Amino acid sequence: MKRFLNPLIGALVGTCIAWLVIPRVETLIHLSIPVGRWFEVDSVAVADARTGESNRVVLKRAINRPFSATWTVTLMRLTRDGFAHFCSRHGQNDYRPEAVLPPYTDIDWWMNVPANPTCGRLPPGRYVLNIVWRVSVPGLQGKEVRVQSNDFEVLP
Numbered sequence: 001m002k003r004f005l006n007p008l009i010g011a012l013v014g015t016c017i018a019w020l021v022i023p024r025v026e027t028l029i030h031l032s033i034p035v036g037r038w039f040e041v042d043s044v045a046v047a048d049a050r051t052g053e054s055n056r057v058v059l060k061r062a063i064n065r066p067f068s069a070t071w072t073v074t075l076m077r078l079t080r081d082g083f084a085h086f087c088s089r090h091g092q093n094d095y096r097p098e099a100v101l102p103p104y105t106d107i108d109w110w111m112n113v114p115a116n117p118t119c120g121r122l123p124p125g126r127y128v129l130n131i132v133w134r135v136s137v138p139g140l141q142g143k144e145v146r147v148q149s150n151d152f153e154v155l156p
Contacts (some may be wrong), residue, residue, distance in 0.1 A: 003082075035135050035143040038067045039095065046107070046129055046152040052121060054106035054113070055152055057129065065098045069133040073110050075119065077124040085128065087111060087119030122154045 042060035049055040072090040076083035089111050102109070110129070111119040129149040137143065 001012050020070050024118055033140060035145055036064070038065045038135055038137060039063055039069070039133060039147050040142075041131075041133075041147045044129060044131060044147045044149045046127070046149045048153045048155060049107075050155050051124055054108040055122075055127075056155065057105045057107060057110055057149075059101060059105070059131075059147075061100060061101075066094070067135050067137050068092065068094050069135045071131065071133045074106070074130045074132075075111060075122075076128045076130065077122075078128075083128055085124075087116070089116055089119065101118070108143045124156045126151055126153050 003073075040062045042062075042080075044060075045058045047056040069092065070092045072088060074088040075086045076088040078084075107122065107129070109112070110131075113119055113121065128151055131147050133145045135143040135145065
């Protein structure tokens with residue numbers, strides 16, 4: 001009986017160790033794969049503009065492999081206490097290496113003005129634009145790419 005018990009205990013202990021180790025190995029593999037394999041953002045630059053105009057936005061990005069992502073674009077306005085949420089927009093897209101942005105984008109395009117009821121033409125002030133993409137690749141959840149623009153102004 002003892003002869004059969006030792007292999008059984010060994011198999012149970014081995015299975016328990018595998019259940020403890022394999023998820024950690026998968027987590028390490030997940031953490032070690034950079035999101036840049038799919039998507040890289042170099043910069044986002046926003047030009048100053050006058051009231052009634054829409055600030056030009058230039059985003060430098062590279063789509064290296066197909067993926068889908070949810071994204072949030074947040075416009076922050078300078079207050080006495082620092083930059084505070086002014087308006088935001090979010091959505092989801094399928095990204096492909098051959099995809100390009102329109103030749104000209106501005107704040108209205110990024111914030112979907114006038115269709116976005118929370119964000120219209122900007123009043124005079126200092127702003128910053130933040131964008132986050134939550135990249136979704138099978139087996140590799142939780143990868144994010146974040147970028148913040150320069151401070152920019154809407155002049156009277």
